[in-house]
Amino acid sequence: MKTLNVIFVLLLAPFAAGAAAAEKLTLADRGTTEYTILVPESASPVQISAAAELAETLQEISGVPFPVKKESEIASVSPEEKLLVIGPGAASKALLGPETDEDAVPYDGIILKQAGKSIVFSGHRQRGPLYAVYTFLEDELGCRWWTAAESTIPKRETVEADDFDVQYAPKLIYRESFYAGLMGEANAKIAAHLKTNGASETIPPELGGHHKYQYFVHSFYTVIKPEEFLDHPEWFSEIDGRRKIGGWWGITKKMRELVPAESLDEHGTQLCLTNDELCQTFLERVRKDLDANPEATIVSISQNDCRGPCQCKNCAKIAEEEGSESGPLLYFVNKIAEGLAESHPNVLVDTLAYQYTRKPPKTMKARENVIVRLCSIECSFDQTLDGEFGPSFADGNRRPAPDPENRSFRDDMEKWNEHADRIFIWDYVTNFSQYIIPFPNYRILSDNVRFFVNHNTIGLFEQGNYQGATGDFVQMRAWVMAKLLWNPGANQKALMEEFLSGYYAPELTPLYMRYFDLLCDASEKSDRELGIFQSDTSSWLDLDTYNACAEIMDRIDAKAAELETADPERNAGLLDKVRRERLSFDMALLLDYNRFAEQAQNEGKEFRAPARDEMPAFCDEFRARCKAVGLNRYSEGGGPDKFEQYLTDVFEKIVGGTAAE
Numbered sequence: 001m002k003t004l005n006v007i008f009v010l011l012l013a014p015f016a017a018g019a020a021a022a023e024k025l026t027l028a029d030r031g032t033t034e035y036t037i038l039v040p041e042s043a044s045p046v047q048i049s050a051a052a053e054l055a056e057t058l059q060e061i062s063g064v065p066f067p068v069k070k071e072s073e074i075a076s077v078s079p080e081e082k083l084l085v086i087g088p089g090a091a092s093k094a095l096l097g098p099e100t101d102e103d104a105v106p107y108d109g110i111i112l113k114q115a116g117k118s119i120v121f122s123g124h125r126q127r128g129p130l131y132a133v134y135t136f137l138e139d140e141l142g143c144r145w146w147t148a149a150e151s152t153i154p155k156r157e158t159v160e161a162d163d164f165d166v167q168y169a170p171k172l173i174y175r176e177s178f179y180a181g182l183m184g185e186a187n188a189k190i191a192a193h194l195k196t197n198g199a200s201e202t203i204p205p206e207l208g209g210h211h212k213y214q215y216f217v218h219s220f221y222t223v224i225k226p227e228e229f230l231d232h233p234e235w236f237s238e239i240d241g242r243r244k245i246g247g248w249w250g251i252t253k254k255m256r257e258l259v260p261a262e263s264l265d266e267h268g269t270q271l272c273l274t275n276d277e278l279c280q281t282f283l284e285r286v287r288k289d290l291d292a293n294p295e296a297t298i299v300s301i302s303q304n305d306c307r308g309p310c311q312c313k314n315c316a317k318i319a320e321e322e323g324s325e326s327g328p329l330l331y332f333v334n335k336i337a338e339g340l341a342e343s344h345p346n347v348l349v350d351t352l353a354y355q356y357t358r359k360p361p362k363t364m365k366a367r368e369n370v371i372v373r374l375c376s377i378e379c380s381f382d383q384t385l386d387g388e389f390g391p392s393f394a395d396g397n398r399r400p401a402p403d404p405e406n407r408s409f410r411d412d413m414e415k416w417n418e419h420a421d422r423i424f425i426w427d428y429v430t431n432f433s434q435y436i437i438p439f440p441n442y443r444i445l446s447d448n449v450r451f452f453v454n455h456n457t458i459g460l461f462e463q464g465n466y467q468g469a470t471g472d473f474v475q476m477r478a479w480v481m482a483k484l485l486w487n488p489g490a491n492q493k494a495l496m497e498e499f500l501s502g503y504y505a506p507e508l509t510p511l512y513m514r515y516f517d518l519l520c521d522a523s524e525k526s527d528r529e530l531g532i533f534q535s536d537t538s539s540w541l542d543l544d545t546y547n548a549c550a551e552i553m554d555r556i557d558a559k560a561a562e563l564e565t566a567d568p569e570r571n572a573g574l575l576d577k578v579r580r581e582r583l584s585f586d587m588a589l590l591l592d593y594n595r596f597a598e599q600a601q602n603e604g605k606e607f608r609a610p611a612r613d614e615m616p617a618f619c620d621e622f623r624a625r626c627k628a629v630g631l632n633r634y635s636e637g638g639g640p641d642k643f644e645q646y647l648t649d650v651f652e653k654i655v656g657g658t659a660a661e
């Protein structure tokens, strides 16, 4: 693991704090420690991990090994002893006293408390002690974990801890920063360090595990197979007077052979949600699948990723009465949830309020064991859901942004609060048509997380670039988002600056922040909605802003080279990282080269880019730079098999001098 330099910001403010002044603890000094890490007699795997993490990191900081013992291996527990106690257990209970009930700590909550000369690291049993250790190492000792491979662990001869008393539980019980860098077994530890716990985050039980789903969204045709249309057409959507079948992925060859053309629907269909036989069959299958997957605590009963709701008499009646297609959906989901409440009382039922079901019903309410997950896909993402643009990083000023789509989402969100006790959100924080190019939502992230939490959201899935390790500052985005999910009150600007300083270099931070501000300003000025499917920057990035950003990027390149030369140890690999991040801006240049070149020529303006006859070399170099960092995907659907050809097509438009699309 590589160690980086850091300027860190203490983030204790949002936590409950305020014990009487306590003495400063010296955990290690000049090669020795008087402290012992104490675990309960029958420690859980999470408690053992918490003790190991504490011991290893303290040793890395101080060079001193810290002994780890069981409660039975020490003579006594008292505030006079020098103990680092992992709770919940007998020792932590004795030190915390009767006023702190460890068993009453909410889900994922932590207790981090100084008790005389000892410290207690405790909390909710599933992850609390581990999270308490992480919080201590970060906020008290200045450790940072940036990515799976890069962290900052400050070295100190004397390790001291100041007065602290933290009891905190996140409002979001489900936190998923959906980026490639936090997914998969190789990234389990960084995902745990960043306190995320989503379904894709493969965190092992000894690090607290993660939420496990049965199915994961769009499950109608997972449970009921499209082929069943042949025997049970009445289970499927009636559209224009006829039962129809079609997947959102299109019609398969097999379906074309088996089903008469008039019963196929190219746009995709759903299920007939008022058909009792279908409902019973669906329930039995879900029960069977849950029995086979006992670790799942949430089951997704949710519409296909298309429209095509059933228009039969019974479904249409509910939709009309409830003023929304969420009526028949909730009718069905509630019935499944009622059945599962009997057979699987520990499982929650998650459904989508998505596209045609996003509008809440007039009267119907979701059962207690139902999660309604709203999706923000229609919104404009350079604006907050509160109807403003994000605050400028330079001066904090912001302007109103009356986008009707965001207002509509806000209205639905407010109303769903009256119809569901458990609300999750599926939010979008990247550009799915062009992952690589800048996506100017940099200023609204914390505002939207806070908006969701203020509207009773308890689970937040932030869908970022989950398919690439290179893109539009994906490392920073994954980290900042994870921090916001844990603590929605955190200062987003401070988090970004902290990451930029720690992961790159403090000297580059003001330049990058200026770059983000310029891009956001341009997007706001364009007066265009910023959707999540932008094929290039033509709808928002103007030539003047491009030039200003190019100048900043040149300065960052030069500064990174200078810093790496001046201090190769501290800044090892800095220029490579900076060049990797520039791929995003350079991709924007490639896609919009002709537009900018034409405008510069027509208006007699500067165009800060290689001349057209230099572009073949630039394109070759760009391709080589992509290869060097393993960048081989440009969009959600544009995977490795399409990337080379995609670049060739983009380059051809420049080198051939044809107009941009």
Ligand SMILES: [Zn+2]
Residues within 6 Å of the ligand: 237, 238, 271, 272, 273, 274, 275, 310, 311, 312, 313, 314, 315, 316
């Ligand atoms: Zn129907």
